[in-house]
Amino acid sequence: MTATTERPAPLNPARPPAPAYKTSRRAKRHAQAIATNKPSTLGYVFLVVVILASLFPLYWSFLIGSGDSSTINRQDVDWMPGGNFLSNAAKVVNDPSVNFWKALSNSIIVSTVVSASVVFFSTLAGYAFAKLKFRGSKGLLVFVIATMAVPTQLGIVPLFIAMSQWLGLSGNILAVILPALVSAFGVFWMTQYLSQTLPDELIEAARVDGASMIRTFWHVGVPAARPAAAMLALFIFIATWTNFFWPFIILDSNNPTLPVALSLLQNNFFIDYSIVLAGVLLSTIPLLILFVVAGKQLVSGIMQGAVKG
């Protein structure tokens, strides 16, 4: 980390700031030292508390999930986990009405297909909106952005009529995938990114060299879009993985996604919460692994989106 090199110089408010014309780097350093004070111990303590609070519910579900049905009823909480996590997890996995493995593979399929599709269509459309001139581009983009504010639940009844009664896809994961194939947010995201990072000169140079539009897109647009596309894929993957409302309506216990399976688990084992919370943890582990691998990208994705949004 660069943290050590960025440590601020001792602060002396009485001293005037170093003149900017001398060495810009020193001046910058100095300004930074003035502006960003060394964080107080209280700041660190506060952050530690926040992070402990963020982790506590997960630890709590491990605590309960590794105990037995009596753990929850104890007045004195035993803060050390018990030894039953694996047997509880086995009960979750083996419960025929929860269909855990089916749910896991469904969640993987749905999230992967949806994020790949959203990234593909968003990059294509975002490139056109950001870098190509065509009639109606402004109006269409405004329209896309406006629809981002419309709640998805508004269309839930017709979506059910279409998916279940017209297409006969009730209980089929296609019914979850199809409505999620494109995302207005994705188009907005890619448009923002490409219009800020991809210089027009690069595209013009490729065109002068005789590259067709699609070749230019493929060899100039796509490489430039890659970082934003990766972040978009991450966000869509997590959003799809954790999505509950629509899958809960259209899917059933024979063919659930993980959140739907969790709701089934709650129904079956509401007396024995150790099994429910073992299942909660089990269903969260894949995303926790993803977080360990790609948490950095998530952080910078959120921060970039905010600057642009």
Next chain:
Amino acid sequence: MTTQSLAEDREIRRITFSHKLNRWDMKVSPYLYISPFFILFILTGLFPLLYTAYVSVFDWHIIGGQGDFAGAGNFEWVLGQDKFWVALRNSFSIFLISAIPQVILALIIAAILDQNLRAKTFWRMGVLVPYVVAPVAVALIFSNMFGDQYGLVNNALGRIGIDPVGWHSQVLPSHFAIATMVNFRWTGYNALIFLAAMQAVPRDYYEAAMLDGANRIRQFFSITIPSLRPTLIFVIITSTIGGLQIFDEPRMYDTTGAGGASSQWLTITMYIYNLGFGPAGGGQFGRAAAAAWLLFLIIIVVGLINLAATRTIATSGSRSSK
């Protein structure tokens, strides 16, 4: 000589042809690139929205399908239901209990993260962990911790001599518990959004304020908050849209999905769900569609009010600094 001019001629013809092709390519390509998105979007996004309006003016049941034209009948029926108003009250209450502390807490966390911390990435990732826990999972964990009888929270309260709270049986406590779930998942996320905006504030502002003798608290209110105005508006609008639609957390707060014995924590979206797809009294598509439209209108109105309010708050902050 003749062969040369012939070759030149051919060359020119080829250029004009490729020129034409090129112009056609330039004209058509943009539409080609955006059309897959728009075709899918119209089918899966726009059509259901508009069709909701159509369904909402008919007697429409899951079994019989489209029935008689009902005009405003479904809307009148929904507006005449006590449950609708209770659900509206609950949605607002949960939204307010979650949104206000969440924004304040996120601002504080962001302000601390904005300082020159060691191991920046570690802290930033740390506050984001809850984001990867699905709302359904969050709800199951917290409904356990907020158990009425043996819950962790009530046990802890008992330790310090406070009577157990009916986290499920009472109205406000149940809203508080559900708001806690929302805050758990989103506070860190919003803190990072605020952090990004804070880092975009020119550091000279702080430098100048410091030389003028403004302390950190004063700097926060006079420089940071006014500079965050667009971001504050963004966060508040998105949390309004999301917050008023809340479903996952209250639905999973107990097994029945009724929102409590006397609808203590029934939200609008749960109400819509129960009308359309609920186990008892479900399948009323016309009425569910009408309720969905009402929710949409409410969200628009509240969003506009929030927009106006955030503008004044953030602007008055910058004025008082002058």
